[in-house]
Amino acid sequence: MKMQNKNPRIEGLSPTEIQEINAEMSHYEDKTAVSIEALKIVQKHRGWVSDDCLVAVAGFLDMAPAQLEGIATFYNLIYRRPVGKTVIHYCNSVTCWMMGSEQIREHLCRRLNVALGEMSEDGEYTILPIVCLGACDHAPVAMVGDELKLDLTENAVNEFLGR
Amino acid sequence: MEKPLTKNIQPDRAFATLADYESTGGYLGMRKAITDLQPKEVQQWVKDAGLRGRGGAGFSTGLKWSLVPMDADAPQVRYLVVNADEMEPGTFKDRLLLEKDPHQLIEGIIIAAYAIQATMAYIFLRGEYHLAAQRLAYALLEARSKGYLGKHVLDSGFSLEIVLHTSAGRYICGEETALLNALEGKRATPRAKPPFPLISGLWGKPTVVNNVETLCNVPHILQYGVEWYQGLARCVDKGTKLFGASGRVKYPGLWELPMGTSIREIIEEHAGGMRDGYKLRGFLPGGASTDFLLPEHLDVGMEFDAIAKAGSRMGTGNIIVLDDKTCPVQMVLNLEQFFAQESCGWCTPCRDGLPWTVTLLKDIIAGKGRLEDLDRLAGLTRMLGPGNTFCALAPGAMEPLQSALKYFREDFERYIVGHYDEVGVV
Numbered sequence: 001m002k003m004q005n006k007n008p009r010i011e012g013l014s015p016t017e018i019q020e021i022n023a024e025m026s027h028y029e030d031k032t033a034v035s036i037e038a039l040k041i042v043q044k045h046r047g048w049v050s051d052d053c054l055v056a057v058a059g060f061l062d063m064a065p066a067q068l069e070g071i072a073t074f075y076n077l078i079y080r081r082p083v084g085k086t087v088i089h090y091c092n093s094v095t096c097w098m099m100g101s102e103q104i105r106e107h108l109c110r111r112l113n114v115a116l117g118e119m120s121e122d123g124e125y126t127i128l129p130i131v132c133l134g135a136c137d138h139a140p141v142a143m144v145g146d147e148l149k150l151d152l153t154e155n156a157v158n159e160f161l162g163r
Numbered sequence: 164m165e166k167p168l169t170k171n172i173q174p175d176r177a178f179a180t181l182a183d184y185e186s187t188g189g190y191l192g193m194r195k196a197i198t199d200l201q202p203k204e205v206q207q208w209v210k211d212a213g214l215r216g217r218g219g220a221g222f223s224t225g226l227k228w229s230l231v232p233m234d235a236d237a238p239q240v241r242y243l244v245v246n247a248d249e250m251e252p253g254t255f256k257d258r259l260l261l262e263k264d265p266h267q268l269i270e271g272i273i274i275a276a277y278a279i280q281a282t283m284a285y286i287f288l289r290g291e292y293h294l295a296a297q298r299l300a301y302a303l304l305e306a307r308s309k310g311y312l313g314k315h316v317l318d319s320g321f322s323l324e325i326v327l328h329t330s331a332g333r334y335i336c337g338e339e340t341a342l343l344n345a346l347e348g349k350r351a352t353p354r355a356k357p358p359f360p361l362i363s364g365l366w367g368k369p370t371v372v373n374n375v376e377t378l379c380n381v382p383h384i385l386q387y388g389v390e391w392y393q394g395l396a397r398c399v400d401k402g403t404k405l406f407g408a409s410g411r412v413k414y415p416g417l418w419e420l421p422m423g424t425s426i427r428e429i430i431e432e433h434a435g436g437m438r439d440g441y442k443l444r445g446f447l448p449g450g451a452s453t454d455f456l457l458p459e460h461l462d463v464g465m466e467f468d469a470i471a472k473a474g475s476r477m478g479t480g481n482i483i484v485l486d487d488k489t490c491p492v493q494m495v496l497n498l499e500q501f502f503a504q505e506s507c508g509w510c511t512p513c514r515d516g517l518p519w520t521v522t523l524l525k526d527i528i529a530g531k532g533r534l535e536d537l538d539r540l541a542g543l544t545r546m547l548g549p550g551n552t553f554c555a556l557a558p559g560a561m562e563p564l565q566s567a568l569k570y571f572r573e574d575f576e577r578y579i580v581g582h583y584d585e586v587g588v589v
């Protein structure tokens with residue numbers, strides 16, 4: 001995930017973002033319907049959805065920013081604060097919990113020296129809990145970026161962290 | 164034993180391409196439906212076959228389709244929506260079908276859309292299922308290039324577009340009316356029923372919502388016929404189903420088995436029984452929102468009515484196993500934390516009742532509980548039970564709690580009474 005704009009005050013949406021949002025729009029009855037897709041598109045390019053971005057997207061979709069904010073905060077996968085380049089989602093639902101997800105979380109936090117939800121000092125990682133990832137037969141599991149990691153042990157964690 | 168749903172899933176390949184899928188008879192069911200049958204006849208076939216929804220509620224699929232208004236004066240725009248939001252803790256069946264054999268789902272969608280004459284279908288896919296999204300997008304392109312999607316499917320008068328929508332993560336999106344709000348780009352709170360989505364759903368138009376696994380059954384019914392499909396099962400429910408087991412069993416996994424297969428066979432044969440050093444204490448037969456059952460229920464068959472009679476629900480058919488070294492009270496706390504976090508907050512009993520449940524459970528585990536708290540918890544299971552809340556999330560949340568209070572009461576009491584002892588000593 002690259003930061004497109006070094007300037008923290010982002011003026012508006014990039015041409016690529018606008019193009020991608022428009023492409024989604026063709027599939028739905030009205031503009032509002034793409035609000036979630038639009039937030040995900042912006043987040044894909046910028047890593048997270050800042051207040052300025054949110055206002056820009058709302059403007060583009062003819063929605064009130066407060067309405068879009070209500071949607072953005074409702075969903076677990078829209079980040080309203082900066083996250084590391086790679087987000088590690090560890091599953092904390094029932095089977096993974098039984099099979100040791102808490103030890104995995106502790107190990108992750110210790111290795112990266114970071115608290116849940118915080119960004120590691122080098123900006124590389126954020127660790128977040130997530131609900132059942134649909135891989136309970138390989139518990140405990142985590143999603144590292146877009147990739148599912150199965151049958152986790154402390155060694156397996158060290159391996160994918162490379163540290 | 165025939166395994167229509169998983170026959171294309173093979174260990175030596177990542178997933179079934181269009182060529183793989185067609186090499187075992189794929190898309191023949193679609194051809195039969197569109198070329199030989201009227202939409203109403205397709206509905207009748209699926210109804211006669213006895214297919215019941217695999218999303219958890221078990222409603223007859225053919226009956227559901229037949230309730231969509233289709234007369235000349237009914238709305239001409241209708242939608243089919245695929246519920247691929249799998250997020251019920253302990254459930255891992257739809258992901259396999261999506262990742263390994265995407266064309267099976269696409270064929271099911273085409274047939275279902277034809278049956279209700281919908282020209283637009285949406286796949287509502289869980290945002291975290293990235294690999295499934297890739298495979299589906301690829302398969303949709305393949306199907307389109309063959310003329311199975313788009314204008315005039317197989318040169319018939321029927322046209323269909325399928326849009327892949329990826330969600331942004333929230334369990335309540337799986338509830339079908341919340342899902343429709345999410346698709347419309349809104350906060351995913353459930354809608355009042357009636358009107359039911361079948362009459363007024365997506366953008367106010369008649370809409371059928373079906374689970375992934377449900378639709379994956381459909382091509383086979385059309386291809387091989389009603390009698391063949393009925394012959395697959397071992398009970399009054401028909402067909403096969405993906406059953407799973409997770410927890411401290413020897414070989415956690417997922418297996419396609421006849422409806423009616425006993426829970427004992429699933430846990431002892433397919434999952435290999437308990438891991439060495441662990442005993443079976445109980446299990447949730449069909450995901451987080453189903454009641455606990457005990458080892459004495461092992462001979463119950465995986466069929467809707469039989470499991471209901473035993474006091475639980477088949478739900479998603481993916482069993483979560485409780486072993487003798489895991490505390491059932493802590494397990495229930497984990498479950499209730501999930502439900503409290505995922506409640507959409509729309510109605511008061513659920514919004515306030517679930518956090519209270521969590522607090523009571525935490526206090527009990529911390530040794531700060533009293534015996535009256537068990538009555539309070541029981542009161543909550545009634546307050547949040549069926550009929551008192553806007554959707555089925557809250558009643559579902561109460562199922563593991565109410566059955567744990569019934570079957571594992573001594574585990575709750577041990578925390579409470581144990582504390583009294585300590586106080587006494589001090």
Ligand SMILES: Cc1cc2nc3c(=O)[nH]c(=O)nc-3n(C[C@H](O)[C@H](O)[C@H](O)COP(=O)(O)O)c2cc1C
Pocket residue numbers: 215216217218219220221222224246247248249250251334335336337338339340372373374375377378554555556
């Ligand atoms: C809180 C909640 C979550 C649900 N999640 C799902 C889900 O992830 N997938 C699903 O197919 N059905 C889910 N359902 C059930 C759907 O509302 C609906 O019954 C189902 O999609 C209908 O499809 P079927 O008839 O093919 O089973 C959920 C229901 C509730 C109340």
Ligand code: SF4
Pocket residue numbers: 335352353505506507508509510511513514552553554555556557
């Ligand atoms: S029962 Fe819970 S999840 Fe369902 S509508 Fe009410 S608050 Fe929302």
Ligand code: FES
Pocket residue numbers: 091092093094095096097131132133134135136139140141252253254
């Ligand atoms: S409980 Fe963790 S993947 Fe299902």
